[in-house]
Amino acid sequence: MSGDHSHSEDQVDGGSRFNDSHKHKDKYKEKEHKHKDHKKDKERDKSKHGNSDHKDSSDKKHRDKEKMKHKDGSTDKYKDKHKEKRKEEKMKSFDGKVKKEKENGFASPHVKSEPEDDIYHSPKHEKSLKRERDDDNDSEFKPKKIKTEIKTENDKRAKKRKPDEVRNNHEQKEFSIFSNILLKAQNEGTPEEPGRLKWEEERYTDGSKWKFLEHKGPVFAPPYEPLPSNVKFYYDGKHMKLSPGAEEVATFFAKMLDHEYTTKDIFRKNFFKDWRKEMTAEEKAKLTDLKKCDFSEMSDYFKAQSEARKAMTKDEKLKIKAENERLLQEYGFCIMDNHKERIANFRIEPPGLFRGRGDHPKMGMLKRRIRPQDIIINCSKDSEHPKPPPGTKWKEVRHDNKVTWLVSWTENIQGSIKYIMLNPSSRIKGEKDWQKYETARRLKKCVDRIRNQYREDWKSKEMRIRQRAVALYFIDKLALRAGNEKEEGETADTVGCCSLRVEHIKLYPENDGQEYVVEFDFLGKDSIRYYNKVPVEKRVFKNLQLFMENKEPDDDLFDRLNTSVLNKHLQELMDGLTAKVFRTYNASITLQQQLKELTSGEDNVPAKILSYNRANRAVAILCNHQRAPPKTFEKSMQNLQTKIDAKRGQLSDAKRDLKSAKADAKIRRDEKSKKTVETKKKAVQRIEEQLMKLEVQATDREENKQIALGTSKLNYLDPRISVAWCKKWGIPVEKIYNKTQREKFAWAIDMAEDDYEF
DNA sequence: GCACCAACTTAGCACCACTTCA
DNA sequence: TGAAGTGGTGCTAAGTTGGTGC
Numbered sequence: 087m088s089g090d091h092s093h094s095e096d097q098v099d100g101g102s103r104f105n106d107s108h109k110h111k112d113k114y115k116e117k118e119h120k121h122k123d124h125k126k127d128k129e130r131d132k133s134k135h136g137n138s139d140h141k142d143s144s145d146k147k148h149r150d151k152e153k154m155k156h157k158d159g160s161t162d163k164y165k166d167k168h169k170e171k172r173k174e175e176k177m178k179s180f181d182g183k184v185k186k187e188k189e190n191g192f193a194s195p196h197v198k199s200e201p202e203d204d205i206y207h208s209p210k211h212e213k214s215l216k217r218e219r220d221d222d223n224d225s226e227f228k229p230k231k232i233k234t235e236i237k238t239e240n241d242k243r244a245k246k247r248k249p250d251e252v253r254n255n256h257e258q259k260e261f262s263i264f265s266n267i268l269l270k271a272q273n274e275g276t277p278e279e280p281g282r283l284k285w286e287e288e289r290y291t292d293g294s295k296w297k298f299l300e301h302k303g304p305v306f307a308p309p310y311e312p313l314p315s316n317v318k319f320y321y322d323g324k325h326m327k328l329s330p331g332a333e334e335v336a337t338f339f340a341k342m343l344d345h346e347y348t349t350k351d352i353f354r355k356n357f358f359k360d361w362r363k364e365m366t367a368e369e370k371a372k373l374t375d376l377k378k379c380d381f382s383e384m385s386d387y388f389k390a391q392s393e394a395r396k397a398m399t400k401d402e403k404l405k406i407k408a409e410n411e412r413l414l415q416e417y418g419f420c421i422m423d424n425h426k427e428r429i430a431n432f433r434i435e436p437p438g439l440f441r442g443r444g445d446h447p448k449m450g451m452l453k454r455r456i457r458p459q460d461i462i463i464n465c466s467k468d469s470e471h472p473k474p475p476p477g478t479k480w481k482e483v484r485h486d487n488k489v490t491w492l493v494s495w496t497e498n499i500q501g502s503i504k505y506i507m508l509n510p511s512s513r514i515k516g517e518k519d520w521q522k523y524e525t526a527r528r529l530k531k532c533v534d535r536i537r538n539q540y541r542e543d544w545k546s547k548e549m550r551i552r553q554r555a556v557a558l559y560f561i562d563k564l565a566l567r568a569g570n571e572k573e574e575g576e577t578a579d580t581v582g583c584c585s586l587r588v589e590h591i592k593l594y595p596e597n598d599g600q601e602y603v604v605e606f607d608f609l610g611k612d613s614i615r616y617y618n619k620v621p622v623e624k625r626v627f628k629n630l631q632l633f634m635e636n637k638e639p640d641d642d643l644f645d646r647l648n649t650s651v652l653n654k655h656l657q658e659l660m661d662g663l664t665a666k667v668f669r670t671y672n673a674s675i676t677l678q679q680q681l682k683e684l685t686s687g688e689d690n691v692p693a694k695i696l697s698y699n700r701a702n703r704a705v706a707i708l709c710n711h712q713r714a715p716p717k718t719f720e721k722s723m724q725n726l727q728t729k730i731d732a733k734r735g736q737l738s739d740a741k742r743d744l745k746s747a748k749a750d751a752k753i754r755r756d757e758k759s760k761k762t763v764e765t766k767k768k769a770v771q772r773i774e775e776q777l778m779k780l781e782v783q784a785t786d787r788e789e790n791k792q793i794a795l796g797t798s799k800l801n802y803l804d805p806r807i808s809v810a811w812c813k814k815w816g817i818p819v820e821k822i823y824n825k826t827q828r829e830k831f832a833w834a835i836d837m838a839e840d841d842y843e844f
Numbered sequence: 845g846c847a848c849c850a851a852c853t854t855a856g857c858a859c860c861a862c863t864t865c866a
Numbered sequence: 867t868g869a870a871g872t873g874g875t876g877c878t879a880a881g882t883t884g885g886t887g888c
């Protein structure tokens with residue numbers, strides 16, 4: 087494949103790829119189970135494929151294969167542990183209860199038992215901030231090492247991160263230009279504090295991200311407001327007054343009552359388990375069955391509140407807006423290296439029920455309230471430190487300038503760290519973004535060499551090298567994600583390239599008139615289904631057959647490969663190269679090619695924008711960026727069609743009028759009738775333009791039904807390509823990027839000329 | 845070599861404010 | 867003017883990457 091390889095050509099089923107993706111998530115699940123249930127059938131299939139493929143393989147090849155299998159040491163070097171785990175799961179599945187869970191599409195969740203007397207007191211105003219429960223006791227995740235000596239830990243952290251890559255002169259110079267542009271853009275947008283405006287154009291070479299950082303800390307979720315006494319909860323048909331703690335958690339469930347989540351067994355089970363932890367002993371004894379709980383009055387109350395909010399007077403709404411603006415001004419900005427920067431998420435996530443995506447084993451668990459004593463503040467020593475709410479303390483205040491975050495805390499569901507960071511429009515984020523695209527541009531220069539290399543590696547004597555080469559081919563050709571290994575039972579069962587299992591692909595020596603077709607069917611990030619049928623090169627096909635030999639459906643396809651091995655290899659091929667860079671590179675290069683192909687100079691502005699959206703769409707399809715069709719989709723399409731029909735009627739009327747005006751003018755031959763003809767002509771033109779706009783809108787909307795353009799636009803497409811395209815064709819950049827996007831890509835808007843090449 | 849973890853990017857969904865239209 | 871529709875935005879889950887320590 088060369089730089090201009092076309093993905094769309096390779097996608098046999100490209101056109102209909104997304105039509106059924108969402109509604110078929112469940113079907114997919116069913117299918118997965120069928121795979122397991124019909125293992126024997128699959129085995130037969132496999133041997134069938136195997137037979138046909140072995141027709142042309144000699145005994146020598148078989149001997150080579152055997153040799154290859156053992157050359158790199160013992161088998162299943164990398165993935166033994168995970169494989170074993172899956173096997174264990176399989177064994178467990180014979181146990182009735184677990185088996186039932188699996189049938190429901192959930193892997194056996196890893197649930198740790200908790201002390202029953204661990205009661206969570208729901209907070210009430212200031213008092214609420216003092217909880218009896220110890221953090222470390224209520225978490226579901228494994229306890230992490232407790233850091234005691236701040237200074238030592240800071241030193242360690244500083245050591246941990248390598249200084250940013252040293253640039254060559256050209257890059258340093260370009261970076262300087264970049265900084266100036268970003269400064270200019272930011273200074274136009276935000277007024278600087280007098281005396282604070284002091285920009286350093288040079289980047290820190292010691293790995294520091296900043297020298298000065300000052301902020302006001304986070305905004306906490308508002309305290310829980312107990313329900314009014316007329317809003318009642320019923321158990322088994324009888325009214326029951328809940329304790330504040332139990333009531334708060336109950337409201338989380340009530341607020342989600344209309345959502346599909348609350349119908350899912352695992353969600354209900356997790357919720358009920360965590361809810362019970364918040365109950366008093368008396369409540370715990372009484373409330374034993376979620377099915378008997380009636381949250382409907384609570385649910386109605388919240389719906390009424392929501393309606394009331396909508397029905398507020400203009401003044402009331404303005405008041406709220408002003409208060410939000412005040413909070414934004416106070417907490418939404420920081421000073422980083424004496425420059426005022428917007429903070430992305432200055433509000434702490436409120437408590438609620440965890441909404442994992444796909445078949446997440448932890449969905450429904452209680453996300454606990456974050457308090458000041460959970461919060462780590464990061465700022466510079468010489469700054470004015472943020473103050474915790476009265477009567478509280480921060481967990482820690484640290485001064486680590488090797489990181490970019492301002493605030494962090496550990497969440498209780500997965501035990502992962504959450505951060506408050508800067509807005510994408512900030513210098514620090516913009517610079518990182520720019521670097522990302524520069525790395526992708528460097529890949530462009532050496533991608534042919536890398537492709538030749540992995541093609542050579544398909545013939546390697548070593549299994550691990552062949553696997554690496556085939557995986558890389560998929561990452562490059564199909565823009566698959568790297569695919570880290572995941573802990574089973576902790577998250578939804580999703581995969582990427584390196585973690586693909588045998589059950590995720592099917593091989594067809596011949597399919598729909600094409601040779602060597604691979605069918606992919608798996609759940610990727612966010613449990614979005616990836617379905618694609620792709621013809622591949624013969625060697626890839628043969629290798630896949632080899633990788634699948636003697637394996638169970640739930641065995642790893644690439645058992646000698648993981649992301650770490652792959653990225654190490656990529657690093658050797660190009661400095662800074664990782665699997666992710668291929669996605670950025672292929673997305674950006676595809677946009678550039680598609681724009682060249684689709685844009686016609688003769689088109690008017692709406693037609694050109696349609697071309698842009700189509701190019702954007704090609705990338706979104708490549709990256710498998712899907713969305714659920716909007717709930718109002720069918721209706722809004724219908725409305726649009728009605729408008730189009732009406733406009734068509736209007737057009738034929740106008741044309742008829744024009745015709746008769748022309749005939750009239752022919753007879754009369756006076757100035758007045760000539761003018762009438764001109765007016766009618768203009769009317770026809772105007773209506774034609776309006777009709778065209780509507781038709782373009784309808785096409786665009788229809789094509790976008792299940793495809794999300796925003797993700798690729800924001801994360802994968804070098805904005806300079808879009809800016810250059812706008813400049814070249816005289817399209818206002820506002821037509822392509824909204825305000826937020828223009829702020830994020832301010833650097834590109836100023837930097838790119840109409841001749842920019844990715 | 846591997847598990848673990850921190851730090852960051854990428855991702856889709858839900859809601860709300862703004863716009864459009866009858 | 868109010869209802870309907872939609873794009874923008876915030877939210878937060880879910881990835882990737884790379885360093886550390888055993």
